[in-house]
Amino acid sequence: MQRKFTSFLMFVVVLALLAGCAPAAAPSAGGGDSSAGSSSGEVVVLDYYWIGNGDTDQRDLVQDAINDYVGPLIGVNVVFHIIGWGDWDTKAITALQAGEKVDIFFTADWRNYMQLASQGLFLPLNDDAGEYGNLLEDYGQDILNGLNPAFVTGTQIDGVNYAVPTNKELTVPMGFVYNLDVADEIGFTEEEAANIKSYRDLEPWLEKAKAAHPDEYPYLTNGSDGFDPWVPGFAAGVPSNLISMEFAPLADGSFNEAIQSIMETGWAKDYAGLMREWYNKGWIDPDAGLTTFNTTEVANTGKFFIQPMPLKGSNIKAQELINASGNENLRMGEIYGQPKVNVTTHAGGSMLAIPALSEHPVEAMKFINLMHSDSKLLNMMLF
Template sequence: MAKRIFSLLVMVALLISVIGCSTAPQATPQEEAQPQNQQEPTAAPAEQSQQEEATKPPAAPTEVVMLDYYIVGANDTDQRPLVEKAINEYIGPLIGANVTFHIIPWADWSSKAVTAIEAGEKIDIFFTADWFHYSKLVSEGLLTPLNDPNGPNGNLLEKYGQDILHSLNPAFIVGSQIDGVNYAVPTNKELAVPWGFVYNATIADAIGFTDEEAAKIKTPADLEPWLAKAKEKYPDIYPYLTDGTIGFMPWVHGFASSISDYVVNMAIAPDASGNWDETILVPFETDWMKNYLATMRSWYQKGYIHPDAGLTTFDTNQLMNAGKFFIEPMPLKGYNIKAQELVIASGNPDLKLKEIYAQPKVVCTNDTGGSMLAIPAASEHPVEAMKLINLMHSDPKLINMMLYGVEGVHWNLDPDGRVNILNSGWISAHPGAWVWGDVTLQKVTNKEDPNKNQMLIDYSKDALQHPSLGFRFRTEPVAAEITAIQTVVDGMQRALLTGYVDPEVELPKFLKALKDAGLDKVKAEVEKQYAEWKTKKGQ
């Protein structure tokens, strides 16, 4: 009899234990991250009850909405459905949303993505940047105000973007505002983006282009002998890979929104005495530009520049990824990090790249908004869109899926915690780490410095602040003229900057066409707004 009672007691004890385990709340990611031996202070009964309630996991949303996410990239990929499935299984229970990525090629962004948002098509998250349609979209009323308490959705940043506000340097938030309003969320990345070049280290070794020689490159004239050597050694390649970008950029990148850097601008760096020249000028009218265009024409005729470089359909990415080039102009971010990222994105294990810097470290308005995510005004799911963007600034698991793809399929971890790429189909389709949320949450690959992400943040600490930091040109007063100028730019600028046409013949025609389109009026408006902005700042 005693044995039967004892057995009954054991069964009851086991049943109570099982019930207790099944009803215990699961730990949140934040709780799991806490040290196991950390002692929590004892709370009063009422406070303890509130704390326990706060730590309970949120109930799974009853409805899951679909977010259409437009991102620029190389092209769509058959790996996308796999990545979407993994991401959606993870975020659905967290925020009540799934996501579909629309990867639009760089060359097609204006005709497909911008046209789609202007047409009011279903888009919930939209990539933009100060240099990539941001102010234009704002001026057209196409983006949702994110921090406007009187807006249709209230202050989305305060309500659903607390992790964004906590993680971002305030310079990103303030620097990306237009008249005090945020219309997009910046990526947490480097603040200073000097221009320069990436070059093919394999070809460099073959022609004797050492690190010491690379450090001597300050002008196109310094570079030309090495282009000649590369062409002689590899006659089937075009050593200077370009789409018209100027690596030796003497002006501010993205100074006047919606206007080409080479049409209205000001100097990027102070003079030898540390004085800034804030004169607003037309770069195409300068002697520097006339000499530069003549050099590009000479390089084109010598076979240093690809014969199709002047065409908008010409894509430099394919030749870079294949290693069929010597040097290409590029925005950089310090410590050879851009070169490492390009190697990873290429999917080419034999590609080796290095960098040359042609500008000092200067923080400009364009850099604070160099990579952003906006919520279109026509989105039917702005709250869920903001929740997803916020998660991209707080959730390492999500951000590494977005960057690298599905763990075990596209990547796995080496013993040292760095990422080993197994399948580059996803990472080579999108632009790279700089478009995904918060780089400090991203793992690095086994081809990168383990401290890369902190290095990115630290790189800008000693950067100069450009006098125009915070200035944003409003296009509305001269919108018609800007449209006309852009038509002229689209028709001839790239051809001039790649040597595709003779600048002796075409530059005067180009300048006249710009004047006829309203260049003088636009320049005067930029000068007026800049002067007013300086006065408002008390300078």
């Protein structure tokens, strides 16, 4: 699944979704008297690491306002560490592995969750026999009350939650975003878009788009597949294009759970041949196979017709990309290429973990719980 297009906007949308569901009233105790401060009465400082490229020179002011608000509520202050996507592994994960002070840590099923949890770097959050007890039950009742249970069970490892999932989309089907300006030029209407069920269905429109803009490459891709038939991120630590099982349910609603070597399937041969065919027709950029090729930069200019993309429903992904592009003239539509199926990769699309070496796991859970219940806090975090 394509990941590098994601930016700080993802976190903003996550917070907005949480804010939309959170009451403006004072937060509940959340079990275990989560409204109380630390046992010593002192304000605890939490170091919160999240991923994103959109820091602001107003962050210190916003951080101070947040701390003025949450300090009296739960006895904590927060220091935000916003690490860029390109630096996350070398700065954030290295800090975690080195035992530096980290109290809340962004993770995701597609971003090292399984590996870091397996290395013992994340604290079990629902362990009745743990040193800090069942943190979710004792200090995260607003989390449990607000989340669809599928988020909680879908992100467990052998029944253990090592991170708190975000109340965002539960399914992320692959599909496409397309440039509405080019679509208007070539007569590609919403009705035509709804009839796209295969790559061959796209070919007449790619031909027209190339004719309309001969110096551009209408099919913008870095290898992602809008009709991907495989479960994404099936095996932790293994590239998604090596082994997996079929994504879509069978006619009777069951699933073919046979694990397949993807590159040995007929699908892989057909897909590679098709992409080569499109490349030879000038529909795919000659640099698309390079690691330096940046689809986001091309998309932001509007010099494309259609691009494979994970979707969220209701044209949300298209709008996110437009907002992040900086191009006020960019307009996009969406086409679904996969059915909506819940898989663990999607349930764990954005999560917050408490590092095993944190000295303040109770306070960290109280803060995460507040994020799931207090709209004023979330509105301040949307800076």
